Amino acid sequence: MKKFIKKRLREQMIDGREIPDHLNMIDGQNMNQGTQEMCNLMSVKDYSEVLYLVKKALIGIKPELRHKLIEKIKYPLNSIKQQQIEIDREIKNDGMSGDSMPDEANTYWVMIQSAFCELGPDFQ
Numbered sequence: 001m002k003k004f005i006k007k008r009l010r011e012q013m014i015d016g017r018e019i020p021d022h023l024n025m026i027d028g029q030n031m032n033q034g035t036q037e038m039c040n041l042m043s044v045k046d047y048s049e050v051l052y053l054v055k056k057a058l059i060g061i062k063p064e065l066r067h068k069l070i071e072k073i074k075y076p077l078n079s080i081k082q083q084q085i086e087i088d089r090e091i092k093n094d095g096m097s098g099d100s101m102p103d104e105a106n107t108y109w110v111m112i113q114s115a116f117c118e119l120g121p122d123f124q
Contacts, residue, residue: 032060039117044105047084050077050112057116072115076108083108 034056044050054073058066083104090097 032057034059035116038113041113043102044109045102046105047080050080050105050109054112069115073112076111080105080108 034053038053038057041053044053054077058069061069083099084101087097087099087101087104090099
C-alpha cells in the first residue's frame, strides 16, 4: 500500500510532464536497484547510511545527470554530515545528546530523496 501511495503522489507531482526515457523514474521500471531502494525508504538512521544509499543510486547514471544530482544534494548531504559530527561530539563529551541522529538525518533525507525520485523540470 505504501508503494502504491508513493507512486500515485509522484505521478501527481510530475503532473503529466513528458520525461525523456533515460530520466523516466516514475514507475520504477528504469530505475537502478539503488534508486529504487532510495525511493522506497521512508527514513534513515545516520550519515553513513545516507552516503551508502547515494553512492548506490548513482551507479549507472549518465555523467551529466550525475553532476546535476550531486550539486542538488550537496547541501543536505553536508548538513547531515555536520549533524553527525556534532551529535557524536556531544555523546563523547557529555555522554548524551539532546538531538536524535535519525531525526536530524531524516530532516535532510527528504531533499536528497526528492532529487533522485522526483526528476522534474530541473532535469528535463
